[in-house]
Amino acid sequence: MNIQEMILTLQNYWADHQCVLVQAYDVEKGAGTMSPMTLLRSLGPEPWNVAYVEPSRRPADGRYGDNPNRLYQHHQFQVIMKPSPDNIQELYLNSLKQLGIDPLEHDIRFVEDNWENPTLGAAGLGWEVWLDGMEITQFTYFQQIGGLEANPVTVELTYGIERLASYIQDKENVFDLAWNESFTYRDIFYQPEFEHSKYTFEESNTDMLFELFSMYEQEAKSTMEKGLVFPAYDYVLKCSHTFNLLDAKGVISVTERTGYITRIRNLARKIAKAYVDERERLGFPMLKKEDK
Amino acid sequence: MAKDILFEIGLEELPARFVDSAEQQLKEKTTSWLNELRIDFHSINTYSTPRRLAVLIQGVSEEQTTIEEEAKGPAMKIAQDEQGNWTKAAIGFTKGQGASVDDIYVKEIKGTSYIYVKKHVEGKPTEELLPGFKHIIESIQFGKNMRWSTETLRYARPIRWLVALYGSKVIPFELASVRTNNKTYGHRFLSGELTINDPLTYESLLKENYVMVNPKERETEILKGIHQIEEKENISIPVDEDLLNEVRNLVEYPTVFVGSFEEKYLQLPAEVLITSMKEHQRYFPVKTKQGELLPKFVGVRNGDENGIETVVKGNEKVLRARLSDAEFFYEEDQKHSIDFYLEKLQKVVFQEKLGTYSDKVERIVEITKEISSLLQLDKAIEHRAIRAAEISKFDLMTNMVNEFTELQGVMGEKYALIKGEEQEVAQAVREHYLPKQSHGEMPNHVIASVVSVADKLDTIVGCIAIGLMPTGSQDPYALRRQATGILRIAGKNEWNISVEQLLDVALVVYRNSKLAIENPEQVIEKLKEFFQLRAAFLLKEENIEQDVIQAVLEKEIGIFDYTQKKANLLSKKRSDETFKPVEEAFVRILKLANKAETAEVIKNVLETESEKDLYKTYQEIVDAYQHAAINKDAELALDTLSQLADPIHLFFEHNMVMTDDEKVRNNRLGLVKQIAMLIESFADLSLVEWKQHH
Numbered sequence: 001m002n003i004q005e006m007i008l009t010l011q012n013y014w015a016d017h018q019c020v021l022v023q024a025y026d027v028e029k030g031a032g033t034m035s036p037m038t039l040l041r042s043l044g045p046e047p048w049n050v051a052y053v054e055p056s057r058r059p060a061d062g063r064y065g066d067n068p069n070r071l072y073q074h075h076q077f078q079v080i081m082k083p084s085p086d087n088i089q090e091l092y093l094n095s096l097k098q099l100g101i102d103p104l105e106h107d108i109r110f111v112e113d114n115w116e117n118p119t120l121g122a123a124g125l126g127w128e129v130w131l132d133g134m135e136i137t138q139f140t141y142f143q144q145i146g147g148l149e150a151n152p153v154t155v156e157l158t159y160g161i162e163r164l165a166s167y168i169q170d171k172e173n174v175f176d177l178a179w180n181e182s183f184t185y186r187d188i189f190y191q192p193e194f195e196h197s198k199y200t201f202e203e204s205n206t207d208m209l210f211e212l213f214s215m216y217e218q219e220a221k222s223t224m225e226k227g228l229v230f231p232a233y234d235y236v237l238k239c240s241h242t243f244n245l246l247d248a249k250g251v252i253s254v255t256e257r258t259g260y261i262t263r264i265r266n267l268a269r270k271i272a273k274a275y276v277d278e279r280e281r282l283g284f285p286m287l288k289k290e291d292k
Numbered sequence: 293m294a295k296d297i298l299f300e301i302g303l304e305e306l307p308a309r310f311v312d313s314a315e316q317q318l319k320e321k322t323t324s325w326l327n328e329l330r331i332d333f334h335s336i337n338t339y340s341t342p343r344r345l346a347v348l349i350q351g352v353s354e355e356q357t358t359i360e361e362e363a364k365g366p367a368m369k370i371a372q373d374e375q376g377n378w379t380k381a382a383i384g385f386t387k388g389q390g391a392s393v394d395d396i397y398v399k400e401i402k403g404t405s406y407i408y409v410k411k412h413v414e415g416k417p418t419e420e421l422l423p424g425f426k427h428i429i430e431s432i433q434f435g436k437n438m439r440w441s442t443e444t445l446r447y448a449r450p451i452r453w454l455v456a457l458y459g460s461k462v463i464p465f466e467l468a469s470v471r472t473n474n475k476t477y478g479h480r481f482l483s484g485e486l487t488i489n490d491p492l493t494y495e496s497l498l499k500e501n502y503v504m505v506n507p508k509e510r511e512t513e514i515l516k517g518i519h520q521i522e523e524k525e526n527i528s529i530p531v532d533e534d535l536l537n538e539v540r541n542l543v544e545y546p547t548v549f550v551g552s553f554e555e556k557y558l559q560l561p562a563e564v565l566i567t568s569m570k571e572h573q574r575y576f577p578v579k580t581k582q583g584e585l586l587p588k589f590v591g592v593r594n595g596d597e598n599g600i601e602t603v604v605k606g607n608e609k610v611l612r613a614r615l616s617d618a619e620f621f622y623e624e625d626q627k628h629s630i631d632f633y634l635e636k637l638q639k640v641v642f643q644e645k646l647g648t649y650s651d652k653v654e655r656i657v658e659i660t661k662e663i664s665s666l667l668q669l670d671k672a673i674e675h676r677a678i679r680a681a682e683i684s685k686f687d688l689m690t691n692m693v694n695e696f697t698e699l700q701g702v703m704g705e706k707y708a709l710i711k712g713e714e715q716e717v718a719q720a721v722r723e724h725y726l727p728k729q730s731h732g733e734m735p736n737h738v739i740a741s742v743v744s745v746a747d748k749l750d751t752i753v754g755c756i757a758i759g760l761m762p763t764g765s766q767d768p769y770a771l772r773r774q775a776t777g778i779l780r781i782a783g784k785n786e787w788n789i790s791v792e793q794l795l796d797v798a799l800v801v802y803r804n805s806k807l808a809i810e811n812p813e814q815v816i817e818k819l820k821e822f823f824q825l826r827a828a829f830l831l832k833e834e835n836i837e838q839d840v841i842q843a844v845l846e847k848e849i850g851i852f853d854y855t856q857k858k859a860n861l862l863s864k865k866r867s868d869e870t871f872k873p874v875e876e877a878f879v880r881i882l883k884l885a886n887k888a889e890t891a892e893v894i895k896n897v898l899e900t901e902s903e904k905d906l907y908k909t910y911q912e913i914v915d916a917y918q919h920a921a922i923n924k925d926a927e928l929a930l931d932t933l934s935q936l937a938d939p940i941h942l943f944f945e946h947n948m949v950m951t952d953d954e955k956v957r958n959n960r961l962g963l964v965k966q967i968a969m970l971i972e973s974f975a976d977l978s979l980v981e982w983k984q985h986h
Binding site: 068069083084085086089093102103104105106107108109110111112114125127131132133134141143150151152153155167172250257258 | 308591594610639
């Protein structure tokens, strides 16, 4: 099964299980969790089921396309269900069967792993799912998001697309993966991997990035004060990515580093609170949807 | 007719580390619950897997035991008025017990009469009481709890089914929206839903469905598999107890398999290979009979033999990726000098308020210098200790330690040797992290000991100075363990440095650094209190009585091995009859010394023979006592002090200390005070609860 078929299979499967299919969010981010479809929508009492592929950028993991496992940008398949269904483990395991992974032929395990993202004031409990010893999915019950207690609890499934594909296609090098029948991962992603690594580690304009960070931060604050939660959150994401670029280049000093993380976290917290307030003001419209 | 009871809590995969404790709690809590309910039973067995906790109680009585209980009421003088009529209090009491005033009888306790009634408590049918098991389930404690869906219950992982059977009958209750039933589930993939008709069939029914509910059985099965492989391949598989415990709680039906990796990876340090296998993948490393690592590993699969080749292949692939990373890191790391890494430490925070690792290293170096000079170390050794301190943290910046944090220090030693550092210096980079547990392995060499203490002192003093005192179970910097480490190192190596001196050294170093400590006096007090508790903890482990511990730590923690000796000696003297006259003399002095304002003695104001004699004896023994103390000879020190006992007794017999003559009185009190100070420098003997008999 090539990557394209994998994605289609997962999308169809989760669409059949009441998930809204959305597209990747168009602002750079380090993980699918940071999409507003997850981070904001898991807040508050409204039910929410969604699935999407999220290209996730981790500038520090860039390796110029030389490393068989590490990437500047990888793909996550993200499933969010609120409240967490009682049969969520079964649903997940069935999704693996759809990908041709027969549990009887493999060793599938749920190994304790508690997740935390201090930058977003988020934390959860759950497992990493092992397929014959390899971590293929992060399975998390959110307990806290943006510093607010998760109630009801959202469950998040994050499939590592490249990991799963390298297993399904039995490839040692991520660049040898088949994206579809005629294109390999190398065809599509090698050049951007190399160029982004070069840009991140050697060429990026540090002064500009510092300036952008401050501008984005300022814009996030003032936009939030006007009660515009989603645009404000976009600027938080931009702050986060800009910080990651600076951090990967090693130009953020110690004292500054903690300072930057705290600044992003404070923004994320305020936005989380503002989102819930705004939804409440609207009368939590999706709650009514469920009644119908 | 006795019946059998089965409860099973079905869960999403419990963290392996919680399973054993949860099963044990289930046994204890169920037993005491049944005892409190006065429900007799024949036997109780518990079971656990990652997906379930269960308890089987056999031969359960169908009714609670009926009992006659004696209920104690108010005192007679309250229960009866002057005319001998029962008061409202008495009537109320009997009513409350379901009796009447006719049932009252009287008993005397310590000279007071009380009224009593006999209470008949009729046993209820067991069946009615069993839904109360719900609270046992709720009361099991885990290291970390979570919520799920819309439930309010906090538990280790979501509860998915509940089996509650009394004989063949379901005991009805509901917890977190799950209703009890007689349905359980076998192995997640090899079986499905099962109906239990009889509690006694629980273990065998699940076994048929690929679940070994008895953890011991899973363990035996794993060991059997390991031994078979050992024999077949003529190899040795050392079984790590902790790993075995973890692995048996990660599977419901273990199947052992062996995999291999490329021989070239054997060039990596053994610790890297072992960490990759054990910590990251939960594999058992494999060795030759002679103890040489082989390019093989043993894993445990949750399931049967079906598709085992695929499982082995997958696991090999994962390990290969990890080792290939490690190989890359190992080569990459060696390309740079130690200085390259030290420079990087300037960019990493140790603690927000305590600066970078580079700052920390600077302080460790300064503390190392001070300790070396207090220990009067040979110059050559001191230089090596300083070098070890300088490079103690460089490996934190290497790729390998970044990826395998458990290998901090271990990689430092390897890389330091490769980069041409002296053997003892390199060794200290590894050993300065020791001891890693309260009773863990200690640093072997004096260089490592000094750097270890310096590092730990720096962390403790810094953290406590900025208000990070450990509270309850919160001790993120492991300050308690580190303080215990310092005491053990100083004690074992018989360092002639008191704990107070060590703290001063660190405080001075902080004061000279760019970080200012606020309220230094308060910080010193807190530090001393903190170390006192750690010292008390260690002495308690030597079975020293609490009062003796207080007595020896009252004035100061001092030089720890000497404090230990004093404590052990006093612990013996505490019940030694021959010591009684000495102890009595000393305690009398210590108590009276509180009244003294100064410790001044004017020789020509001494009037009587006995007081002159006491003063003379005191002057005669002082030097000998101090000498014994310096040599940390507790026995000799106390014997020397004991020479004061007879003169003290005579002194009290023949003199009135609190005489009206102010000058004489103050002089005698001054003498008492001087002697008291000497005794207190040994221990505050007035705090010991003496147990000598007459």
